[in-house]
Amino acid sequence: xxxxxxxxGDPPSGSLARAxxxxxxxxxxxDGAAHKAAALGLMPSLICGDFGSADGxxxxxxxxxxxxxxxxxxxxxxxxxxxxxxx
Numbered sequence: 127x128x129x130x131x132x133x134x135g136d137p138p139s140g141s142l143a144r145a146x147x148x149x150x151x152x153x154x155x156x157d158g159a160a161h162k163a164a165a166l167g168l169m170p171s172l173i174c175g176d177f178g179s180a181d182g183x184x185x186x187x188x189x190x191x192x193x194x195x196x197x198x199x200x201x202x203x204x205x206x207x208x209x210x211x212x213x
């Protein structure tokens with residue numbers, strides 16, 4: 127399975143992000159990247175993290191069809207939490 131994980135940070139261009147997403151079976155965003163994914167024209171099917179850097183309600187409005195998976199713990203970064211949630 128090919129998974130694209132968008133983490134909070136400087137996003138790629140919209141065209142690059144969409145081209146990569148087309149090759150993937152699953153598009154995920156970490157909590158703070160949910161809004162950035164939508165701005166790139168992507169609708170992640172899974173949003174995960176501790177939701178410390180994104181307003182959960184606003185993210186749910188932005189990505190209404192996404193599944194939200196809480197992964198607690200400040201000892202790990204969001205990309206590592208995303209790998210855990212994808213399993």
